[in-house]
Amino acid sequence: xxxxxxxxxxxxxxxxxxxxxxxxxxxxxxxxxxxxxxxxxxxxxxxxxxxxxxxxxxxxxxxxxxxxxxxxxxxxxxxxxxxxxxxxxxxxxxxxxxxxxxxxxxxxxxxxxxxxxxxxxxxxxxxxxxxxxxxxxxxxxxxxxxxxxxxxxxxxxxxxxxxxxxxxxxxxxx
Amino acid sequence: xxxxxxxxxxxxxxxxxxxxxxxxxxxxxxxxxxxxxxxxxxxxxxxxxxxxxxxxxxxxxxxxxxxxxxxxxxxxxxxxxxxxxxxxxxxxxxxxxxxxxxxxxxxxxxxxxxxxxxxxxxxxxxxxxxxxxxxxxxxxxxxxxxxxxxxxxxxxxxxxxxxxxxxxxxxxxxxxxxxxxxxxxxxxxxxxxxxxxxxxxxxxxxxxxxxxxxxxxx
Numbered sequence: 001x002x003x004x005x006x007x008x009x010x011x012x013x014x015x016x017x018x019x020x021x022x023x024x025x026x027x028x029x030x031x032x033x034x035x036x037x038x039x040x041x042x043x044x045x046x047x048x049x050x051x052x053x054x055x056x057x058x059x060x061x062x063x064x065x066x067x068x069x070x071x072x073x074x075x076x077x078x079x080x081x082x083x084x085x086x087x088x089x090x091x092x093x094x095x096x097x098x099x100x101x102x103x104x105x106x107x108x109x110x111x112x113x114x115x116x117x118x119x120x121x122x123x124x125x126x127x128x129x130x131x132x133x134x135x136x137x138x139x140x141x142x143x144x145x146x147x148x149x150x151x152x153x154x155x156x157x158x159x160x161x162x163x164x165x166x167x168x169x170x171x172x173x174x
Numbered sequence: 175x176x177x178x179x180x181x182x183x184x185x186x187x188x189x190x191x192x193x194x195x196x197x198x199x200x201x202x203x204x205x206x207x208x209x210x211x212x213x214x215x216x217x218x219x220x221x222x223x224x225x226x227x228x229x230x231x232x233x234x235x236x237x238x239x240x241x242x243x244x245x246x247x248x249x250x251x252x253x254x255x256x257x258x259x260x261x262x263x264x265x266x267x268x269x270x271x272x273x274x275x276x277x278x279x280x281x282x283x284x285x286x287x288x289x290x291x292x293x294x295x296x297x298x299x300x301x302x303x304x305x306x307x308x309x310x311x312x313x314x315x316x317x318x319x320x321x322x323x324x325x326x327x328x329x330x331x332x333x334x335x336x337x338x339x340x341x342x343x344x345x346x347x348x349x350x351x352x353x354x355x356x357x358x359x360x361x362x363x364x365x366x367x368x369x370x371x372x373x374x375x376x377x378x379x380x381x382x383x384x385x386x387x388x389x390x391x392x
Contacts, residue, residue, distance in 0.1 A: 030228075035311035038224040040319065042330075046232040053240055074342065081335045084328055099324040112309045116320040123331050130338030131237055137345035138244035 009058065016058040023051035031124045035113075041120035045127025053135045061139045064132070073133035080126025087118045176220060183217045198253045200246055208239035221284075225315045 024047075031044030056064035088099040096103035101115025190210045197203045211234025218227035282289030292298050301318055309317035319327050 034316050038228050043228045043232050046237055050236050077335050077338050081331055084331050109310045119320050126331050126335050130334050133338050133342050137342050
């Protein structure tokens, strides 16, 4: 591993720790401010996922797994589509066409507002789930050779590119 | 001034694209790909398409760079040496490209006010004039995406969902870390029992997957 020399990366770790909450906050801003400025569910989902992925790159996939387990990512993927389609079905149940938000509230404009809100939320949830799920899939599903050679003890899954802290003894194992 | 910025950004794009093609080092190519997306996002901002630029910057420069890097763990980080480029292929590609460029000559100029997309009474004109009273959000892009064209966006969301499900079921999200060991061996390649010198032996052969972790070869 000459490309990424194994260091403690203290600066990266501290900066990441500071940055991640703001990344997620900005994602939420983009999500809920999409009516007024650029942005919307898709961009917000990507940004929120990027926050988690940044965390995973620096602190290891395992830590992200603890925060957003793969099962949660999977549920989020489905949930978002369900929210979106559910909004459409709800508008049908309330007497309109599919995804016709006018009927969702007494006032068509309010209905539109609610409709767009929930639809964008659905997009955001799906995109976040898919992106985090992709990261889990790419980063931690390792081929068996890789795992066998790395000589890591069972259950300790080191992050994809740069293991944050690894003792020199493990290094010499390789 | 805007033309100047356009020229600079577009020539950056060309230079970066050529760099990506020429480079054999996949890590550098991936980083350049991210840079390409960033510059492309810049050109979108110049065209006042901030929403698109936003998406391009977040997805192209952010997420996909990381996914490429993660995917590189599964292969090598060097491109295989290419064979000789064949002349007929070059002629064919040039011809196709020239045809495509010839095809664009018919299109309305960028930003032209009398292009059909701008003048159609039920599309752009209606959205611009009536979206405030019909839908509400000041950002017309949002009202088009989420309300006027909500059905399309539903389709897009389903596409993202389907792509995610496909990747997850192909690569697998492991549920349990340690106990999944045996099952993993079944799913992956047949483990061939050669030691850490195997990558060197395999170089130049047609085997695509080299299953050494990147650090051994770097």
